Amino acid sequence: xxxxxxxxxxxxxxxxxxxxxxxxxxxxxxxxxxxxxxxxxxxxxxxxxxxxxxxxxxxxxxxxxxxxxxxxxxxxxxxxxxxxxxxxxxxxxxxxxxxxxxxxxxxxxxxxxxxxxxxxxxxxxxxxxxxxxxxxxxxxxxxxxxxxxxx
Amino acid sequence: xxxxxxxxxxxxxxxxxxxxxxxxxxxxxxxxxxxxxxxxxxxxxxxxxxxxxxxxxxxxxxxxxxxxxxxxxxxxxxxxxxxxxxxxxxxxxxxxxxxxxxxxxxxxxxxxxxxxxxxxxxxxxxxxxxxxxxxxxxxxxxxxxxxxxxxxxxxxxxxxxxxxxxxxxxxxxxxxxxxxxxxxxxxxxxxxxxxxxxxxxxxxxxxxxxxxxxxxxxxxxxxxxxxxxxxxxxxxxxxxxxxxxxxxxxxxxxxxxxxxxxxxxxxxxxxxxxxxxxxxxxxxxxxxxxxxxxxxxxxxxxxxxxxxxxxxxxxxxxxxxxxxxxxxxxxxxxxxxxxxxxxxxxxxxxxxxxxxxxxxxxxxxxxxxxxxxxxxxxxxxxxxxxxxxxxxxxxxxxxxxxxxxxxxxxxxxxxx
Numbered sequence: 001x002x003x004x005x006x007x008x009x010x011x012x013x014x015x016x017x018x019x020x021x022x023x024x025x026x027x028x029x030x031x032x033x034x035x036x037x038x039x040x041x042x043x044x045x046x047x048x049x050x051x052x053x054x055x056x057x058x059x060x061x062x063x064x065x066x067x068x069x070x071x072x073x074x075x076x077x078x079x080x081x082x083x084x085x086x087x088x089x090x091x092x093x094x095x096x097x098x099x100x101x102x103x104x105x106x107x108x109x110x111x112x113x114x115x116x117x118x119x120x121x122x123x124x125x126x127x128x129x130x131x132x133x134x135x136x137x138x139x140x141x142x143x144x145x146x147x148x149x150x151x
Numbered sequence: 152x153x154x155x156x157x158x159x160x161x162x163x164x165x166x167x168x169x170x171x172x173x174x175x176x177x178x179x180x181x182x183x184x185x186x187x188x189x190x191x192x193x194x195x196x197x198x199x200x201x202x203x204x205x206x207x208x209x210x211x212x213x214x215x216x217x218x219x220x221x222x223x224x225x226x227x228x229x230x231x232x233x234x235x236x237x238x239x240x241x242x243x244x245x246x247x248x249x250x251x252x253x254x255x256x257x258x259x260x261x262x263x264x265x266x267x268x269x270x271x272x273x274x275x276x277x278x279x280x281x282x283x284x285x286x287x288x289x290x291x292x293x294x295x296x297x298x299x300x301x302x303x304x305x306x307x308x309x310x311x312x313x314x315x316x317x318x319x320x321x322x323x324x325x326x327x328x329x330x331x332x333x334x335x336x337x338x339x340x341x342x343x344x345x346x347x348x349x350x351x352x353x354x355x356x357x358x359x360x361x362x363x364x365x366x367x368x369x370x371x372x373x374x375x376x377x378x379x380x381x382x383x384x385x386x387x388x389x390x391x392x393x394x395x396x397x398x399x400x401x402x403x404x405x406x407x408x409x410x411x412x413x414x415x416x417x418x419x420x421x422x423x424x425x426x427x428x429x430x431x432x433x434x435x436x437x438x439x440x441x442x443x444x445x446x447x448x449x450x451x452x453x454x455x456x457x458x459x460x461x462x463x464x465x466x467x468x469x470x471x472x473x474x475x476x477x478x479x480x481x482x483x484x485x486x487x488x489x490x491x492x493x494x495x496x497x498x499x500x501x502x503x504x505x506x507x508x509x510x511x512x513x514x515x516x517x518x519x520x521x522x523x524x525x526x527x528x529x530x531x532x533x534x535x536x537x538x539x540x541x542x543x544x545x546x547x548x549x550x551x552x553x554x555x556x557x558x559x560x561x562x563x564x565x566x567x
Contacts, residue, residue, distance in 0.1 A: 004514050008507075008565055017502075017566075039506040040523050040536035062536055064504035065566070129506060 006119035007126070008065065011073070016065030021075035025058040032140030034061075034132050034148040041067050041129065045136040054078045054086055057137070064129050066120065071133030073113055083141060089114075090134045097121055097130045164458075164465035166548045172197040172453075173546050183516035186554040191336050191364060191495055191542030192520050194389045196450075203449030204391055207442040215441055216415060216432075230441055233448030234431070240451045241381060241398050242372040248404065250397040250434040251444050255363040256286040258382035258397035259330075261434065262359055263290035265407045266380075267328075273299035275327040278318070278351075280342070281307045281532055282335040285525040287361045291330065301325070307532060311338035311487040318347065322354045329358045333365035337526035337540070338487025339470075339495030341365070345376055352377065357403070363387055367544065368466060368493045370459055373398050385443070389544075390450030394443040397434070404430040411436040462545050466494035469543045473552045480559065486533055494543035497524070500559065503566050505539040511565060512539075512558040519555075 025046035032045040041063035048056040057078050059071045074093075078086050093114055095101045099121035108115050120130045128150040139148045170176050173195050176185060187195060207229065213222035215230045231246075238246040252258045267290075271277070277291050281304055294300050303326070305318045329351040333344045344365075348358045357379035365371055366383040373381045380403065385394040399407075409416055409427055413436035418426040427433045473496050477483050482501035500508060509521030520540040523530045530536060541555055 004511060004565065007510070013566065038522060039504070040527075040530065041504075041506070042536070064506035066507070123510065126506075126510060 007123060009116045009119065011113065011116045012065060012069040015069035015072040019059075019068050019072035021058045021072065021079075023058055023060060025056060028056075028058075030140040030143060031145065032136040032138070032148060033145070034136030034139070034150070036063070036067070036128055036132050036150045038128065038150075039064060041132060043067065043071055043133055043136050045071070045133060045140050047137070047140045049083060049141070052083050054081050054083060059133060059136075063132065066126055066129040067132045070117060070130045071136075073116075074133050074137065077112065077114055078137070087138070087141065090138060093117070093134060094131060097127050164461045166465060166546065169457075170546050170548070172199070174198055174201070176546060180516040181514065184554075186515070186517040186551045188541040188543065188547065188551060188555060189518045189520050190367070190544035190547075191387070191540065193386045193392070194367060194544050195546065196391070197389055197453050199453050200390055200446050200450045204442045204446035207445050212442065214438055226441055229445045229448070230439070233444045233451075236448040236451040237396055240366070240371075240455065242374050243398050244374060245401060247430050248398055248401050250399065250404070250431045251439055252395040252397055253393055253440070254386075254395035255361065255382045255384040256395070258395045259286055259359070259361065260290045261397055261410045262380050262382075262399070263294055265410045265434075266403065267291075267294050268298070269406075269408055271298055271300050271327055274301065274325055276301045276303050276323060276325045278303045278305060278321050278326060278329045278331075280305045280313055280331050282311065282313075282338060282340060282526060282529050283330075283332055284336050284361065284363070285527070286363075287330055287332060288528070300327075304528075307340070307529075310489050311335065311340045311529075312489045313340075313342055313347075315343075319350060322351075322356065326354065326356055329356055330361070331358065332361045333371075334362075334368065334493045334495075335487065335526070335529070336364045336495070337497055337524040337529045337538070338489065339492040339497070339542075340487055340489040341491040341493055343491075344378075348377055364493060364495070369463055379403055385447040385450060388447070388450050389453060390447040391440075391443045393440045394447045401430060404434065407434075409436070410434050413437045415439075457545065466543050466545065466547075469547055469549065469552060470494040470496065472549060473541060473543075473555065476552060476556045477559075480556070482563070483559070486535070486538055495540060496542075497538040497540045499535060499538055500562060503562055505537045507566070508539045508559070508562050511562045512555070515554065515558045515561065517554055517558045
């Protein structure tokens, strides 16, 4: 069994307690709604997409430390990134948290702070928490107004 | 906490002997002693139940109610005996009143589908409580979609008790059924089910009782209650998964149309006309969970061999001890503070999400439920998305409560 601190790293605890970019986004033009029925977590992601670039992104909702910290760090990572890069980053993040493929050093670098979620791969039941914000972001970018449900 | 300062209340129940009957409790999890506090979701199984299911397959297995050969006859006798045992457990008037299903959910769906479609019309009202499990909400909502019945929801108060005046005043000329839990799975509340039935019968209205959380904890007498329908599931009563029970008064079962059609539920079949078997076979179409039913019979034997009052007192002592210790901690709110409770404690730690709490407790080999407990209206009632729930069975002891408290201290240490 891995150490709990691998999962609950200081950065995660910090962002879980004090999420960044948390709240409404007035001039958002993309909205996503996410729900994890297993634990009742609900997150909304607001995106301001302009000329294919994520100019601003914020989120709101309630969830566990993992899901809130993940959404918080996601918003920090995405600001100013082209949409295609944002989607590619989710692919890398997904691979990191599920452990489905080896992550190269280059990719770890690209993930930057998001690499703190590597511990999640030892907790298959918590992968949904870590990816809820990202799935919701994807729905926003796809202009899918339906609730994203992770089950 | 050191051994010197630990106050261990005595309950006069030989829990060590009980624990020895459950092989899983002796198996370490993460190299630690398993602290299993999720019996309300599903209970662990004693060796007697495991052996009974194995014995069927090893020694007495064949399809029932068919073969003229010895094995089929033995399997049929074992199956029918299990029905008698369940009838005895509930003090049903007859084993004919016991129908085996897959689980309590299917038992309720059977009543909704068969009795409901035959007896409910557009505008008719079904009374239920705000603390029902989804299994006792959704089947009735499906009838609402199909027929246009109305659901009348009786609220619960801050303690998680049924608001009695609202219940008494809920009856109208359109009321056709009351369907109510005996014990809330999310809050532990024991409802005044005898009084609930008495009031309903005063209006000439039948009552379905969801006893899934009651039967594992306390003796239930369906004749004394005068329950029209009483359902529970085997796996919460230390029995196998895949077997549920519907008890219904014979007069209801005889009047109800079949739930599913097929083999075993017929008397004669021609392409022009089929006549149905007598109750309860009329409601048991197809090959049932033979080994599971026999193992449920073994679970009933196991439970009935206990001093049930002592077992109940033991669980109540655990509940009181857990409640006292949790109440003494900072930033903890207990949801469900009814005067009459089964051994279930649902709680929140301020600032900490149940899912995180569950993960950290899991690291200490403490199994709790984190979530909405399939009772989202209860969560909505208290304005919370989820709780952490510790639920106790006959095999839990005071060390389990101490471990839970230490685990929560660890949660608070990690989250500061």
